[in-house]
Amino acid sequence: MTEQRLRALVYGDVDLNLIDGSAIWAQSMVRALRAAGCRVTLVLKAPVRTGRLVDPLTELDGVLVRHPHAEGLVDGDAPMTVPQAHAVLGRVDGDHPHDLVVVRGRAIAAALAGDGAFRNRLWPYLTDVPQNLAGFTPEIHGDLRRIARAARTLLCQTEELRCFLEQTVPEACGKSVLFPPTVVVPPELADPAPRTANTPLRLVYTGKFALRWNTFEMTGLPTRLTNAGVPAELDMVGDKIHDERDDPDFADRMRRALESAPGVHWHGGHPREKAMAIAAGADIGLSWRAPELDASLELSTKVLEFGALGLPVLLNRTPMHETLLGEDYPLFAASEDDAVDALRRAAQNPDLYALAAARCRAAADGFTLERAAERLRAALAEVYPQPSVAVAGPPLKVVVCGHDLKFFTRLLQHLAALPGLDVRVDPWRTLSEHDEERSRELAAWADVVICEWCGPNALWYARHKKARQRLIVRLHRFELESGWPQKLDIDRVDQVVCVSPHYAALTAEATGWPTEKITVVPNWVDVAQLDRPKLPGARFHLGFIGAAPSRKRLDLAVDVVEELRRRDPRFTLFVKSKLPWEYWWIWKRPEERAHYEALFRRIAASPSLAEGVVFDGYGGDVAAWLRRVGFVLSTSDDESFHLAPAEGMASGAVPVVRNWPGADTIYDRRWIHRDAGEMADAIEVIVKGGRWDEERRIGQGQVRDGYGLPRVRDAWEEIVRGR
Structure with missing residues (x-):
């Protein structure tokens, strides 16, 4: 972040x-x-009729609230349309x-995505996304792809939404950042009074009143609970x-129910702080919804607010809620009868009530304003x-050249964003084809040239290098x-970078280059992107990334899972890869075809393997895919680095590495094994020894310390600046 405070523009397609x-x-x-250090401008969609949400913001230093209608930027007093908001x-x-530019709402984000002025500054917060593939119309899919291409960062409310986006919108991969709801509790409400015995059970709901939110059914709960021997009342806040x-x-x-249902007290709309004060006086919060919302990728802010106030919450049993509160949380409900029964038991059992309240408060602790600011x-x-x-003087002019920059993308992105560097790219069409006129211009302009791959590009820039x-x-x-x-004139090269000590030694041996010119900087691993909660059963799931060519030895990975399934049929091998026939240069080789044909015949002929080997599509959604994987296999004959086990470690999986040459210069020997049986x-x-959690924590720490993206970026910055 620069010394001058960053300026953030915020717009939500919402009526405050x-x-x-x-x-x-x-x-x-x-x-x-x-709180994260930005100066913030908030643009309002609608004229202010009540200041209960806006007024507290206008009083904050560093916050400017813009009123387009009052300022004459919009005619009339209707909420802004998407074209008006865009303008x-x-x-x-x-x-x-x-x-x-932080915006909420798919329509406004799509409109801004088509405006070049906002490109690479957009930080969309996407919630109005179809909750399943059936809802993905071509129009919606096109909108999301345009938004992801134009965005610098995509803010996702839940891990489920982030993974769903990455698996359906390829452009979202690597840009999606988890940003859950934020709960701000007024200090005076931070320590609510304990529930008073022998008084009516006070329930509370705050928010909108909608069919699938079961708000009508909620109004019947006081009567049903009273008839079941638990006197109850319900406060409802919202308009x-x-x-x-x-x-x-x-x-x-x-x-009618809000106005006349027995035991229901309708408070109408209130400022957030007042609504929370009403909720703080209750015993249990309600966030129980219709079953068709169980697959929602969103997390209700109200659940977290109730938890922060010390209230247990009645809600649906979903995988997301089980992750948040535990599978044994006592206030899950699937029907109105379930709701009545769960509430009755909580009212009559103080220990059960205390357990539910503690779970909800602990869950809310991860969603405070301080945590949001940290993210x-x-x-x-x-x-x-x-x-x-420290940098001083004019910017250093840097050219990055190569035909395929996929292994350098994040480093390039970082270098281009650094103060004191002016970075340009010379993209070659193939290993040897390029726009020579552009290359000559950049060669004359540059202070530093980085050639990704030691190919014809390196030979060309070595010939045209200035003193x-x-x-x-x-x-x-x-x-x-x-x-x-x-063929490279090493005297015209200042530094050669290899990704592992083993290949640095092989390079020196094969070329005779001076060892002082050869540096080792490992491949980077984005631990922040890959570190995500594992799905149930992950410890029985083996992962294999990249199955071609045959020297990757998928056949040995199959040996491993075959042996494990003899001992426990829960073990499964997941293979994320293009299939070998999708690579023309592999499939044209008779020995490669023979290898894979034999392997696939073997899998098909074995009932155990046919059920125990799963092939998943190739794509950039590796972080989402790794959530199901507990072990990542590296069975290759040889590798320069092999990123897959390192990415697995970052995700919280345990690496299982065959002893290929140089493996011990990259990975701890505890992860290296001689053959498939040992693996x-x-x-x-x-x-079986219950060590999976311990081992994966060790692996994650090792990869963060050794190959974490920040460490590798700093090393490259020092090389570029000549330090």
């Missing part, structure tokens, strides 16, 4: 006159950005562009009653990094057998 989760989001986002945001941003297309009478029915600070530091060394320039070449595995390094034994011992 009405209290619901989306309106609370706008308020919380402004507070969190401010207004353009005007607000135009005079002094903001560093980041937004939905008109339901599927149930035209709902709004009238809901209003935003980390995300902002990624996009607006500070140099690791004042520095040339850095990164060499990968396949170039050593290509003959290009032997299977090691996995069984870890699982």
